[in-house]
Amino acid sequence: MTGTQTIAKPPAPTGGRPGLGGRIPLARLRDLALVPAILLLVVVGAIIDPVFLSSANITNVLQQQTELALLVLAEAIILIAGKFDLSLESTIGLAPALALALVIPAASNGLGTELPAGLAIPICLLVGVAIGAFNGLLILRFKLSAFIVTLGMLIVLRGLQIGITGGQNLFDIPPSVLYLGNAVWFGVPASIWISGTLFVVGIAALGFFRHGRAVYAIGGNTDAARAAGIRTDRVVWIILMVGGLLAALAGLLMTGRLGSVAAAQGDGMIFTVFAAAVIGGISLDGGKGTLFGALCGVIVLGLINNILTLAGVSAQWIQAIYGAIILIALILARLTSGKAQD
Amino acid sequence: MTGQTQTAGTVAGAVAPAAEARDISKRYGATVALHSAGITIAPGETHALVGRNGAGKSTLVSILTGLQRPDSGQVRFDGTPAPALADRDAWRQRVACVYQKSTIIPTLTVAENLFLNRQAGRGLIDWRGLRRRAADLLEGYAVAVDPAAPAGSLTVEQRQLVEIARALSFGATFIILDEPTAQLDAAAIERLFGRMRELQAAGVTFLFISHHLQEVYEVCQTVTVLRDARHILTQPVDTLSREALVAAMTGDAGETLAGIDRPAVPESAPVVLDVAGLGLAGFYQDIDLRVRAGELVGLIGSGSSGKVALAETIAGLRRADTGTVSLAGNTPKPGSVPAALAAGLGYLPQDRHREGLVPLLSVAENATLPITDRLGPAGIIAPTRQRAVAQRMIEAYDIKTDGPHQPVNGLSGGNAQKVVLARALANDPKALVMVSPTAGVDVRSKDSLLRAVAEAAAQGTGVLIVSDELDDLRSCDRVLVMFHGRVVREVSRGWADAELVTAVEGVEQP
Ligand SMILES: Nc1ncnc2c1ncn2[C@@H]1O[C@H](COP(=O)(O)OP(=O)(O)OP(=O)(O)O)[C@@H](O)[C@H]1O
Numbered sequence: 001m002t003g004t005q006t007i008a009k010p011p012a013p014t015g016g017r018p019g020l021g022g023r024i025p026l027a028r029l030r031d032l033a034l035v036p037a038i039l040l041l042v043v044v045g046a047i048i049d050p051v052f053l054s055s056a057n058i059t060n061v062l063q064q065q066t067e068l069a070l071l072v073l074a075e076a077i078i079l080i081a082g083k084f085d086l087s088l089e090s091t092i093g094l095a096p097a098l099a100l101a102l103v104i105p106a107a108s109n110g111l112g113t114e115l116p117a118g119l120a121i122p123i124c125l126l127v128g129v130a131i132g133a134f135n136g137l138l139i140l141r142f143k144l145s146a147f148i149v150t151l152g153m154l155i156v157l158r159g160l161q162i163g164i165t166g167g168q169n170l171f172d173i174p175p176s177v178l179y180l181g182n183a184v185w186f187g188v189p190a191s192i193w194i195s196g197t198l199f200v201v202g203i204a205a206l207g208f209f210r211h212g213r214a215v216y217a218i219g220g221n222t223d224a225a226r227a228a229g230i231r232t233d234r235v236v237w238i239i240l241m242v243g244g245l246l247a248a249l250a251g252l253l254m255t256g257r258l259g260s261v262a263a264a265q266g267d268g269m270i271f272t273v274f275a276a277a278v279i280g281g282i283s284l285d286g287g288k289g290t291l292f293g294a295l296c297g298v299i300v301l302g303l304i305n306n307i308l309t310l311a312g313v314s315a316q317w318i319q320a321i322y323g324a325i326i327l328i329a330l331i332l333a334r335l336t337s338g339k340a341q342d
Numbered sequence: 343m344t345g346q347t348q349t350a351g352t353v354a355g356a357v358a359p360a361a362e363a364r365d366i367s368k369r370y371g372a373t374v375a376l377h378s379a380g381i382t383i384a385p386g387e388t389h390a391l392v393g394r395n396g397a398g399k400s401t402l403v404s405i406l407t408g409l410q411r412p413d414s415g416q417v418r419f420d421g422t423p424a425p426a427l428a429d430r431d432a433w434r435q436r437v438a439c440v441y442q443k444s445t446i447i448p449t450l451t452v453a454e455n456l457f458l459n460r461q462a463g464r465g466l467i468d469w470r471g472l473r474r475r476a477a478d479l480l481e482g483y484a485v486a487v488d489p490a491a492p493a494g495s496l497t498v499e500q501r502q503l504v505e506i507a508r509a510l511s512f513g514a515t516f517i518i519l520d521e522p523t524a525q526l527d528a529a530a531i532e533r534l535f536g537r538m539r540e541l542q543a544a545g546v547t548f549l550f551i552s553h554h555l556q557e558v559y560e561v562c563q564t565v566t567v568l569r570d571a572r573h574i575l576t577q578p579v580d581t582l583s584r585e586a587l588v589a590a591m592t593g594d595a596g597e598t599l600a601g602i603d604r605p606a607v608p609e610s611a612p613v614v615l616d617v618a619g620l621g622l623a624g625f626y627q628d629i630d631l632r633v634r635a636g637e638l639v640g641l642i643g644s645g646s647s648g649k650v651a652l653a654e655t656i657a658g659l660r661r662a663d664t665g666t667v668s669l670a671g672n673t674p675k676p677g678s679v680p681a682a683l684a685a686g687l688g689y690l691p692q693d694r695h696r697e698g699l700v701p702l703l704s705v706a707e708n709a710t711l712p713i714t715d716r717l718g719p720a721g722i723i724a725p726t727r728q729r730a731v732a733q734r735m736i737e738a739y740d741i742k743t744d745g746p747h748q749p750v751n752g753l754s755g756g757n758a759q760k761v762v763l764a765r766a767l768a769n770d771p772k773a774l775v776m777v778s779p780t781a782g783v784d785v786r787s788k789d790s791l792l793r794a795v796a797e798a799a800a801q802g803t804g805v806l807i808v809s810d811e812l813d814d815l816r817s818c819d820r821v822l823v824m825f826h827g828r829v830v831r832e833v834s835r836g837w838a839d840a841e842l843v844t845a846v847e848g849v850e851q852p
Pocket residue numbers: 370371373374375393394395396397398399400401402442742743751752753754755756757782784
C-alpha cells in the first residue's frame with residue numbers, strides 16, 4: 001500500500017495537568033544526553049593512558065578542536081534555520097589564504113599587492129562575510145537549493161585558493177596573523193577562550209533572545225515565521241554571513257596554530273562538522289537542537305580522536321577507525337533520541 | 343448586483359472602514375484567484391466572507407494580511423494605505439489572523455508559539471514568565487495543555503485553539519479568522535463565539551470565514567460573497583435568506599442538504615469492521631461496534647469524547663490497551679497502519695495538513711497513489727490512464743483545479759481535502775473510516791462528497807463516519823454517540839437533531 005507512508009503518527013497524549021516549570025522538559029534532557037558519554041570517554045581515556053588527564057593533554061585536545069568548534073557553531077546555527085552550508089570547509093582555507101596573499105610579497109607566493117600586514121585579519125574576516133553574503137544571494141534571491149549552491153561554492157572556493165596561491169602552501173605569515181592561534185591568555189590558549197566565548201554568546205542568543213528564537217521559528221516553519229512578522233530572508237542572510245565570518249575566524253586560528261596556510265586547509269572537514277552537529281542533536285530538517293548539544297558533539301569527537309591517538313592506533317588506520325566510530329555514534333544518537341535523522 | 347450592495351468606498355461620510363480592499367486581482371500562473379474583487383469592512387462589525395472552495399477567500403486573506411502582493415488593487419486600513427509588504431511589524435499592528443493553513447511550529451513549545459516573535463523586547467526572554475502568560479491565555483479557551491510541551495504533540499483541535507488564542511491576544515483591532523471552526527467541536531466553537539462577542543463589544547472588527555452558514559447567521563452582521571474570483575455581493579446578514587446566500591455562492595438556486603435515501607442493509611450482510619471491548623486509557627473504554635458491508639454508521643461526540651482516538655486506533659495509528667479490531671474477518675496487527683490497510687481499510691485522517699498529501703506531486707499522482715498497480719502492467723504507470731482516472735475523480739468530487747497536472751500545494755484548502763477523500767475511496771476498501779470528511783468543504787461540494795460515500799456503501803463498503811457535523815450523518819443507517827470515552831447512545835435513521843445534540847452534550851442520561 002503506497003498510501004501508508006503519508007499517514008503520520010498522531011501526537012502522543014500530553015500529560016494531564018499543565019505544569020509551570022518544575023519538571024525538566026524532555027528537550028532539555030536530550031540536550032544533556034551527551035554529558036554521560038563525555039564522562040565515559042574521560043574515564044576510558046584515563047584508563048588507557050594516565051597522560052590523558054594531564055592538563056597539557058586536555059588543553060591540547062581542546063585547542064585542536066577550536067577550529068572545528070567554530071565551524072560546528074556556524075553550521076549548527078545554519079542547520080537550525082533549516083539551511084545548509086557546505087562551503088564552510090573551503091572558507092576556512094580561502095579566507096586566510098586570500099588575506100595573506102594580499103599582504104605578503106610575490107616571492108612568498110603572494111599576489112604582489114603587499115598591502116599593510118595589519119589589514120590581513122580584517123580582510124580575512126571580510127572575505128568570510130562576503131562568501132556568506134554571496135551564498136545568501138544565490139539561495140534567497142535566486143531561490144536555489146542551499147545544498148547545491150554551497151556544494152558548488154565549496155568547489156569554487158577551493159579552486160580559487162589554489163589559483164591564487166598557485167597551489168602552494170603559504171609560510172611567510174605576519175606575526176599579527178599568527179597571534180590568535182598561538183597566544184596564551186591566563187594560562188589557556190587564546191583560541192579556547194575565543195571559541196568558548198563565542199559558544200556562550202551563541203547559546204545565549206539562540207536561547208534567550210527574540211531574534212535568536214527567530215532562527216528556530218524559521219527552521220520549524222518558514223511560512224509561519226513570516227506570518228508572525230519575522231523577516232525570514234534577512235535573518236537567514238545574516239546567519240549565512242555570520243557562518244562565513246566564523247569560518248574565516250576558524251581559518252585564522254588554524255593558520256596561527258599550524259604556522260602556515262596549506263592549499264588543502266580545511267579539506268574534508270565538513271563531514272566531521274556535520275557529524276558533530278548531528279551527534280549533538282541538531283536536526284538536518286531544521287528547527288531542532290541546541291548549540292550546547294552541538295558543543296558536546298565537538299567534545300565527544302575530540303576525545304575519541306585523542307583516545308585513538310593515545311591508544312597507539314597506527315596512523316594508517318586512524319582515519320578509518322575514526323570514521324567508523326562517528327557512524328556508530330550517529331547510530332547511538334539515533335537510538336537514544338528515538339527520532340529519525342533525515 | 344443588488345441595490346443593497348455596498349461597493350468599496352460608498353460608506354461616504356461615515357467613519358473610514360476598518361479594512362478595505364479595492365479592485366484586487368491576483369493570478370497564480372494560469373489560475374485567476376481574484377478578479378478585481380474587493381471588500382469593505384466597517385469598524386466594529388463581524389463581517390463574513392463566504393464562497394465555494396477555490397473562490398478566492400484565502401487569497402484575499404493573504405493580501406489583507408500582507409503575505410502576498412496583489413497583481414493590482416489596493417488595501418487600506420482605517421482609511422490609510424497599507425504599509426509596505428516588507429514591513430511585517432506594521433502589518434501585524436493592523437491585522438491579526440488565524441490562517442487556514444496551520445502556522446504552528448511543531449518543534450517549538452506551545453508557550454513560544456503563542457508568543458512567537460514577541461517573546462521579549464530587546465532584552466532577555468523570561469521563559470518562566472512566558473510559560474505563565476501562556477497558561478493564563480490557554481485557560482481562557484479551556485485548552486488543557488502544558489505550555490512547555492512541544493506544539494507538535496497537540497491534537498489538531500488543540501493546535502487550532504492555540505492559533506485562535508494567539509490571534510486574539512495581540513490586541514489588534516482587526517482580526518481575520520479563516521475557517522477557524524472547521525476542526526472544532528460544538529463546545530469549542532461556542533467558547534470562540536463568546537470571546538468574539540466580548541471583543542466585538544470592546545470595538546474589535548472581525549472578518550470571519552466559514553463553510554458553516556449557520557455560523558454566519560449566528561455571529562456576523564454583514565456578509566460578502568465571492569464566486570469564481572469575483573465579488574458577488576455584500577449585504578447585511580439579516581436581509582439575506584439562507585437560500586439566497588447559497589444561490590449567491592453557487593450561482594444557481596440552492597437546495598438544502600437532505601439525507602440520501604438508501605435501502606436498508608440486510609441482517610445477513612457480512613460484518614466488515616468489528617470492534618470488540620476496545621479500551622485505551624485516557625481516551626475511551628469498552629467500545630463495541632460493528633459495521634456491516636454496505637452500512638453507513640455515524641460516530642458523533644465532542645472533542646473530549648475520544649472518537650478521533652478510536653478512529654485512529656482502528657486505522658492502526660494508536661494501539662489499544664484492551665480489545666480487538668477485526669477487518670473483514672481478519673485481525674490485523676494492532677498499532678500497524680500497513681497491516682490495517684492491507685486488511686482492507688480505507689482511512690481519511692483528521693490532520694490533512696500534515697498527513698494527507700504529497701505537496702509537490704500533481705493532483706493526479708496524489709489521487710491515484712494507492713491504486714498505481716491498476717494503472718498499467720508490471721508496476722508501470724500509464725500516464726494517460728492515470729490522467730483519465732484523475733479526471734473522473736475531479737469531476738465526481740467537484741475538485742476545482744487547473745487539471746490533473748496541477749501540484750496539490752496550489753489547491754485551495756477545501757479542494758485539497760477533496761483529493762484526500764478521493765484517494766481514500768480510490769481502492770474500493772472493504773471498510774472505510776473517515777474523520778470529519780467534510781471539514782472545510784463548501785455546501786455544494788459536501789453534497790457531492792457525501793453522495794460519493796453513499797455510492798461506495800452501495801458497492802458494499804462498510805463506512806464509519808466520525809464527525810460532529812449533523813449534515814455528514816444524515817444518510818447514516820445509525821449513529822452512535824460517544825461521551826467521555828463511552829458509546830452512550832445509538833439512534834437509527836430519522837433521528838431528530840435535538841435528540842442527537844443533547845446526547846452529545848451529555849445532558850440526557852443514557
Ligand atoms: N500557491 C498557489 N499556487 C497556485 N494556485 C493557487 C495557489 N493558492 C491558491 N491558488 C488557486 O487560487 C484559487 C483560490 O484559492 P483560495 O485558497 O483563495 O480559495 P478559498 O476560497 O480559500 O477556498 P477554500 O474554501 O477551499 O479554502 C484556487 O483555484 C487555487 O487553486
